[in-house]
Structure formats: C-alpha cells, structure tokens
Amino acid sequence: MPVRTDQSTGDAIAATVGLAQVADRLGFTRFWVAEHHNMPAVAATSPPVLIAHLAAQTESIRVGSGGVMLPNHAPLAVAEQFALLEAAHPDRIDLGIGRAPGSDPVTSMALRGAAGRDDTDIENFPQYLDDVMALMGTEGVRVAIPRQDYVLKATPSASSEPNMWLLGSSMYSAHLAAAKGLPYVFAHHFSGQGTAEALAVYRSEFQPSELTPEPVTFLTVNASVAETAEEAAALMLPNLHMMAKLRTGQPLTALDLVEDAEAVELHPQALELVESAFGRAVVGTPEEAASQVRQLADQFGVDEVMVNPVASARRGTDPRTAPGRNRTLELLAKELL
Template identity: 70%
Template sequence: MQLSVLDLVPVRTDQTSADALAATVELAQAADRLGYTRYWLAEHHNMPAVAATSPPVLIAYLAGQTERIRLGSGGVMLPNHAPLAVAEQFALLEAAAPGRIDLGIGRAPGSDPVTSIALRGGAGRDDSDIENFPRYLDEVAAMMSASGVRLQLPARLGRSDYLLKATPAAVGEPGLWLLGSSMYSAHLAAAKGLPYVFAHHFSGIGTAAALATYRREFQPSPRQSEPRTLLTVNASVAPTRAEAEAALLPNLQLMVTLRSGRPLHPLALIEDATGWAPSPPEAAMIAAMRDTAVVGAPDEAAKQLRALADEFGVDEVMIHPVGSAHRGADPATSPARVATLELLAGELLG
C-alpha cells in the first residue's frame, strides 16, 4: 500500500510555535526514514492549535532536512493568494528540490471570515473571487511550465499579450493535485484531468459519491492520462487500543469545539482530556468522527487502513496522525504521532 502523511503542525498546550515546528521536523524525518511516499503541509490561519500557516515556507524548511520523501501542500488555498505568487513559490521549490515537490490546491479559506478579509484585503479580493477559481488553477499550472502563459492584455497597455513565467528556465514542474471535500472539487478535478484528493479526514461525508463522480467524468490531460485518487484519514495508532484512544481524545475534543462554534484552544495533553464528560450531542459528534478514523493497535489499524483503501478504491492513503502527548513529554517532540507512523509502517511498508 502507498502511504503518505498530512501535517497541520499541531500546537499543544505545552508547546510554543518553535516547539511545534521542531516536532514537525522529527515527524517528517520519521516519514522519510520509514518509506512514506509524500509529506504534505496544510494551510490554516489564526488557529491556536495549528501552526501550518504557510505551506511553501514549511516545505522549504523541510526540504533540507529530509532526503527522498516528496514534500507538498495539503493544500494551498488558492483564493487567498495571487496565482503568480503561488506559481513562483512552487516553481522555485521544484528547482531547489527537483522531483520532490507537490502542489496540492484547494478553494476553502482555511480560516474564519475576519481572518480571510485580513489575508486577502491587501489585494482587494473577496469571497466572490472564488468563482474565478478554475481560471486561477489553469494560470498557476501554465505559469509553472517551461513555456509559461501568454496573458491577454487590455488595449490601453499598448500590446495584445504578455509572456509570464513563474521561473526563467524551468526543467521540471511540481506534481499538481486538486483537493476537496465536495462534489464541486470532484467535477473540477475530472474536467481538468488532475489527480484528486478527497479530505475524508475532515468529515468523512460524501467520500464514495465524490470519488465515483471523479472517476466517471475524468478527462485525460497532459498531466494525467487516467484517474488518480488519494484519501486522507485521521489516525492514532499505539501498542494497545486503549493507548490509541487516549491519544486521540484531545483531537476529538478540539474538533467538537471547532464544530460547536466555541473559541478554539491549543491541543490538550492526554491527561487533561481524560476527565472530559461530553454532552449527548458532543458524544454523537465524537462517535461519528471516530468511525471515520483509523484507531487501534498496529494490526487492527492496518486492517482498518486496508479496508478503507479497498472500500473507496483509492491509489494512496494519506495519514493525518492526530495523537497528543502525555504531560512531561519533551515539547519539541511528538511521540504519539511518530509512533503512529512507525507502527503503521511496520505493518504495511515492511
């Protein structure tokens, strides 16, 4: 089975941002050593429990500290950025680490509405700009290519077109993926002939329908001759199921807070979450999230992963390791997340 890793650079109550980044380096190096295929960084803004605000910065940071694993964005939220800026960043990354860079693109804001205004306001963009997402996607892809893209210009500028390249002499291009958790992304990925990532870790709703639509409607392109699918899933794996459940609980608590619209907080330590008594609605949310996650001892977790891949027929599964840490752990480490990768690799990657 082809396995990869998604990292949001979580921030626990015992960590600073610097600690969280050090733990991410440790996790990326473990994934590199264990034979995982790719390691992607998310884009989220103004969230107390997430330090992954800038995928290209994190990718550059990790490129020099890993050896062979592909590094990418999971994903860049394109409505937040000018297409040229994204194309330039990832063209440079590809030049610096050839054959190791993926650009995963999504259209969600990755933040609350106020933060979105602050993020996009300087460029004068707002949510109505999302309708231009397919065109921006095409522009990013074209600008990263060796031939670049010719822009059609207003007559008042005195010329009809203008050649724009993300980098002067591209030799290769990053792998381009479309991310989503809805039918919109399935239709668009199929129409553009792009590989498709479904964010099963986020809700687990509509996964089968979206993947089936993508495969049915897929149009071959120069980038991809046939459908290619990747599925993300939350995972907590430990020597025993009880330990895996305990490590997962702080993340479930955080997700309940998020989905309830309450103020967010850093990820709790395991001991601080164990006394939590969820209300009946919260317990129902927890049960639904646990049902879509991979949780347990190594052998049962591996069986869950194989069953998930078979159920949805995906080419690759991307693990989002969500375990917290015990009180007294080194803040610059993430023992439960590293253990998840190590124990799964022992079962599935040889």
C-alpha cells in the same frame, strides 16, 4: 502541524521536522502540511515556507501542501513559490490546492489585503487553477496589453514541475478535478461523508491530460496507533475534542494533553461528534490499524491512503517531540510498508 498546550510554535515545528524525518526513514511516499489561519491549535499557516524547511531536512520523501488555499493568494505568487521549491528539490515537491479559505471570514479578508478580493475569488477558482498550472509551465501565460502580448511565467523556471493535486470534500471538487484532468484528493478525515460518490463522479467524468492520462485518487484519514487500542484512543482524544469545538463554534485553544482531555466532560452535541469521528478514523493496535487502512483502500478503490497522525502527548513529554505521532507511523510501517 498541531500545537499542544505544552508547546511553543518553535517546539511544534521541531516536532514536525522529527515526524517528517521518521516518515522519510520508514519509506512513506509523501508528507504534506496544510494551510490554516488564526487557529491556536495549528501552526501551519504558510505551506511553502514549511515545505522548504522540511525538504531541506529530509532525504527523499515528497513534501507538499495539503493544501494551498488558492483564493487567499495570487496565482503568480503560488506558481513562483512552488517553481522555486521544485528547482531547489527536484521531483520531490507536491502542490495540493484547495478552494476553502482555511480560516474565518475576517482572517480571509485580512489575508487578501487591500486589493479588495472577495467572493468572486471562489467563482474564479477554476481560472486561478489554470493560471497556476500555466505559469509553472515553460510557455507561461499570454497577457493582452496594448500593442503586444506579454508573456508571464513563474521565475526562476525549474527543469521539472511540481506534481499538482486538487483537494476537496464535495462534489464540486470532484467535477472540477475530472474536468481539469488532475489527480484528486478527498478529505475523508474531515467529514467521512460523500467519499464514494465524489470519487465515482471524478472517475466517470475524468478527462485525460498530458500529465495525468488516467484518474489518480487518494483519500485522507486521521490515525492513532499504539501498542494497545485503549492507548491509541486516548492519544486521539485531544484532536477530536478540538474538532468538536470547531464544529460547535466554541473558542479554539491549543491541543490538550491526553490527561487534560480525559478530564473534560463533553456536552451531548460534542460527544456525538467525537464518537462519530472515532468511527471513521484509523485507531487501534498495529494489526487493527493496518487492517483498517487496507479496508479503506479496498472500499474506495484509491491509489493511496494518506494518514494524518493526530496522536497528542501525555504530560511530561519533551515539547519538541511528538512521540505518539512518530509511533503511529512506525507501527503502521511495520504492517504496511
């Protein structure tokens, strides 16, 4: 949920609701929101809150997290939130889980609170993953206490369970998703490196589970589509500038409007990062972009490609709308759906 320089948080939420409704109307399969903290350009700090808001204002599209950063949260809290979402919106909720903090170390410590959670949360991530799955199930988790076993499970129980996915951008996540028998999402949009290797490891090591008998994969890619390739590239530029700032340790700001990004003179390191990101993104005319999506699906053999429509806006745009993002989905849908 990007926040442009011309938007308040409320504006960004309204624009994202509009985008989700466009995706729903066009027949896209799922719409996910991420968890990022203390980042001026991103308003998505609480996936379950946003999922509830988006699911209530759409009809049939699956809504989920991309993802919940599990080390930041108690497994029971996550299980209860998503059990409740599933009860409210049966068979429409996806729980994507990640291991990264989704922020800087100071913010992560503040999120974890006075209980003193630390780096052991990363070490315990596989157990937390098991706990979330079990807590959302009908049998729950048995906790040993003096003189009895206490059964703990998410309440209220739903008649169905959210679809669960493991997110990652490394070999660690590929090994873990395979061992747990979970569907696997690779963050190709993030680095574009190691995608083939991670997917190969996941498929070769996959252990069938009750919910996922065969390997299931998809990858993510940034996308900007317009009537001309030049306009698509211009609309994508603010997002790539923001990512370059993040990678080079510069102070983060809200997402630039297109005209402001075009006026920025990048230093060599940032320029190299921007050019690299253009090379692995889906960007161009509808025909060019659709061909790029198909090529990604064929190259990596994935079941789905998830596009992150990162187009910003030009000066004078209604701040409660995101026409570049909407248009990206509309133009892709004409070619692919």
